[in-house]
Every structure is written in structure tokens, then in C-alpha cells.
Amino acid sequence: MNIPFKSSLITGIFLMSTQLSHAALITPDITISGFAEFDTTSLPFSGTGSQNGEIKSVLGGTTATTIITDVTPAGANPQGGLFSMTGDGVGASAVAMGDAFDLMEDFFFSFSFDLANSSGVDDYMISFGIDFSNTVDADGADAYVDSEIVLEDTAGELFFSDVTSDAAFGDEKNGTALATSGAAISDSGLFDFDVTLLAGGMYSFDGFLKMDGGEFDGGAFSADSTAFIYIKEITKLGAPVSVPTPATMLLFLTGSLGLLTRKYFTKK
Numbered sequence: 053m054n055i056p057f058k059s060s061l062i063t064g065i066f067l068m069s070t071q072l073s074h075a076a077l078i079t080p081d082i083t084i085s086g087f088a089e090f091d092t093t094s095l096p097f098s099g100t101g102s103q104n105g106e107i108k109s110v111l112g113g114t115t116a117t118t119i120i121t122d123v124t125p126a127g128a129n130p131q132g133g134l135f136s137m138t139g140d141g142v143g144a145s146a147v148a149m150g151d152a153f154d155l156m157e158d159f160f161f162s163f164s165f166d167l168a169n170s171s172g173v174d175d176y177m178i179s180f181g182i183d184f185s186n187t188v189d190a191d192g193a194d195a196y197v198d199s200e201i202v203l204e205d206t207a208g209e210l211f212f213s214d215v216t217s218d219a220a221f222g223d224e225k226n227g228t229a230l231a232t233s234g235a236a237i238s239d240s241g242l243f244d245f246d247v248t249l250l251a252g253g254m255y256s257f258d259g260f261l262k263m264d265g266g267e268f269d270g271g272a273f274s275a276d277s278t279a280f281i282y283i284k285e286i287t288k289l290g291a292p293v294s295v296p297t298p299a300t301m302l303l304f305l306t307g308s309l310g311l312l313t314r315k316y317f318t319k320k
Contacts, residue, residue: 074138075113075137075138075139076137076138076286077136077137078135078136078137078138078140078283078286079176079286079288080170081169081170081171081174081176082167082168082169082170082176082178082249082286083134083166083167083168083170084134084135084140084165084166084167084178084283085132085133085134085135085165085166086109086132086133086135086140086141086142086163086164086165086166086281087109087130087131087132087133087142087163087164087165088107088108088109088130088131088132088142088143088144088161088162088163089107089129089130089131089161089162089163089164090105090107090118090120090125090129090130090144090160090161091160091161091162092123092125092129093160094123094157094158094159094160095123095157095158096122096123097122097148097150097154097155097156097159098154098155098156098157099150099151099152099153099154099155099267100150100151100154101148101149101150101151101154101156102122102147102148102149102150103122103146103147103148103156103159103263104119104120104121104122104146104147104148105119105120105144105145105146105147105159105161106118106119106120106144106145106146107120107125107129107130107131107142107143107144107161108131108142108143108144108145108280109131109132109133109141109142110139110140110141110142110282111132111133111134111135111136111140112136112137112140113137113139113140116128116131117131118131135283137283138282138283138284138285138286139282139283140282140283141280141281141282141283142163142280142281142282143163143183143278143279143280143281143282144161144163144261144278144279145261145277145278145279146159146161146199146261146263146275146276146277146278147275147276147277148197148263148265148273148274148275148276149272149273149274150265150266150267150272150273150274151267151271151272151273152267152269152270152271152272153267153268154266154267154273155265155266155267156197156263156264156265156266156273157264158262158263158264159262159263159264160260160261160262161260161261161262162258162259162260163203163258163259163260163261163279163281164256164257164258165256165257165258165281166254166255166256167247167249167254167255167256168249168253168254168255169249169250169251169252169253169254170252171251171252172251172252173251174251174288174289174290175248175249175250175251175288175289175290176248176249176286176287176288176289177246177247177248177249177286177287177289178246178247178249178283178285178286179244179245179246179247179283179284179285179286179287180244180245180246180247180281180282180283180284181242181243181244181281181282181283181284182203182211182242182243182244182245182279182280182281182282183242183278183279183280183282184201184213184239184240184241184242184243184277184278184279184280185238185239185240185276185277185278186199186201186213186214186215186238186239186240186277186278187199187215187236187237187238187239187240187275187276187277188215188216188217188236188237188238188265188273188274188275188276189217189234189235189236189237189273189274189275190217190218190219190234190265190267190271190272190273191219191234191271191272191273192219192234192267192269192270192271192272193219193220193269193270193271194219194220194267194268194269194271195218195219195220195234195265195266195267195268195269195271195272195273196216196217196218196219196220196221196265196266196273197216197217197218197263197264197265197266197273197274197275198214198215198216198217198218198263198264198265198275199214199215199261199262199263199275199277200212200213200214200260200261200262200263201213201214201259201260201261201277201279202214202259202260203245203257203258203259203281204257204258204259205255205256205257205258210245210257210259211243211245211259212226213226213239214226214227214239215237215238215239216237217234217235217236217237217273218233218234219233219234219271220233221233223235223237224237225237225239226239234271244284248289259281261277261278261279263275263277
């Protein structure tokens with residue numbers, strides 16, 4: 053296998069960037085909660101390989117994690133709660149490796165977020181960020197592996213990353229067929245999206261991270277994926293303040309000077 057696996061489950065599997073370096077408290081008008089959960093209805097790994105994962109929350113700058121071995125979480129499930137500052141968020145990650153005649157079916161993690169604005173007059177824009185990495189590789193004559201990361205609301209998808217390595221039927225990346233078969237396919241980066249929350253308004257979105265794969269002819273497959281969704285910024289929206297331009301100020305001063313001059317000569 054030529055997939056560059058991270059030692060994520062030991063040293064910290066998430067792509068934690070600088071979102072905590074300039075953290076600010078969330079205004080009392082806004083309530084945001086988020087959860088990451090391992091779906092314990094996921095099927096056990098079939099064969100000699102393995103599937104492992106982690107769910108994670110950052111609340112008030114404090115990190116909590118739960119390790120998943122095959123389909124058994126060792127700790128709180130779900131992880132998450134009420135966010136109190138920018139940089140707070142939740143995430144999930146998964147790593148799987150299989151070889152001859154191994155099978156992985158829907159190794160599944162879910163996300164959920166609820167937002168509310170208690171202000172009766174002020175609108176807010178909440179900016180979210182997602183750090184993600186998604187990599188798969190299938191080798192041999194008849195092996196495949198797929199990994200998806202999706203966020204969505206009632207209107208449709210907010211974000212998705214979907215990579216497939218399939219030695220028999222061809223590879224795909226985010227819905228586009230590639231010219232390769234059984235290659236190492238990866239998708240990663242930082243993605244931002246904004247939510248406008250009107251006065252008294254509520255909003256929710258959810259998502260998932262899911263893997264599946266199998267090998268049927270003596271080859272191998274692997275996958276390594278992670279996603280962390282967090283609050284980047286909260287901005288109160290309002291009408292722009294009108295600032296006089298230099299030309300407008302000049303006209304104002306000229307007019308004022310004219311009025312003063314007229315009053316002076318009238319008194320004389």
C-alpha cells in the first residue's frame with residue numbers, strides 16, 4: 053500500500069490549525085451546540101484487517117476525545133455540548149486497513165449542530181470552518197474503498213468530500229470519474245461557510261463521515277479520513293454607518309462659512 057497513513061489515533065488525528073489562537077467569547081445572544089457521535093449500529097470489520105476511529109469535542113478551549121476500536125467506543129458517545137467561544141467545535145476521524153477477502157461496511161460517524169438567536173432586534177452571521185482530509189487506496193484486481201464527509205441542512209448540501217479507489221471499476225473524486233483504477237485518491241483542505249441568523253431565529257444542520265470497502269481477490273485497501281467543524285467568527289449585522297466623503301465635508305464647511313459671513317455683515 054502506498055497511502056501515507058498518519059499516526060493520528062496516537063498523536064491526535066485532527067488538523068487543528070490556528071482557530072484557537074484568537075478565540076473570543078460567543079455573544080450571549082447566540083446559542084450554539086454541536087455533537088459528534090459514533091454510530092454503534094456500524095457493522096464490525098470482517099476479516100484480518102481493522103477499522104478504528106475517534107470522536108472529538110472542543111468546548112471552551114478544552115478538548116475531550118473518545119477512541120473507537122472496531123465498533124466499541126471507549127468513553128463518552130456522543131462528544132460535544134454547548135459552545136462558548138470561537139474555535140469550539142466537534143469532529144470525527146477514521147482509519148481502516150484490509151487485505152485479502154476483508155470487508156468493511158458503513159463505518160459511520162454523525163454530526164449535529166443547533167443554533168439560536170435570542171435577540172429580538174439584532175441579526176448575526178456565524179462563520180463556520182471545516183478542516184478535513186480524506187484519502188483512500190485500493191490495490192489488487194478486485195478491491196475498492198470509499199470515504200465520504202458530508203454536511204447538509206434542509207435545503208441541501210453545505211459541503212461534501214467523496215473519494216473512491218476501485219481497482220475493478222475505476223476511481224472517482226467528488227462525483228467525477230478519474231482515468232485511474234485503484235490509485236491513492238485524496239481530498240483535503242479548509243472550507244468555510246456562513247449562516248445568517250435573524251433576530252429570534254433558529255437553524256440546524258448535520259452531517260456524517262462514512263467509510264466502506266472490500267477486497268475479493270488477494271489485494272488490499274486502506275482509508276484515512278478526518279473532519280473537524282468549528283466556529284470561526286460571529287458578526288453582528290446592521291445598517292452601515294454613513295461617513296461623509298472629503299468632498300461632502302468640504303461643501304459642508306463652505307456652506308457653514310457662508311452662513312457665518314452673512315450673519316456677520318447683517319449685524320454690521
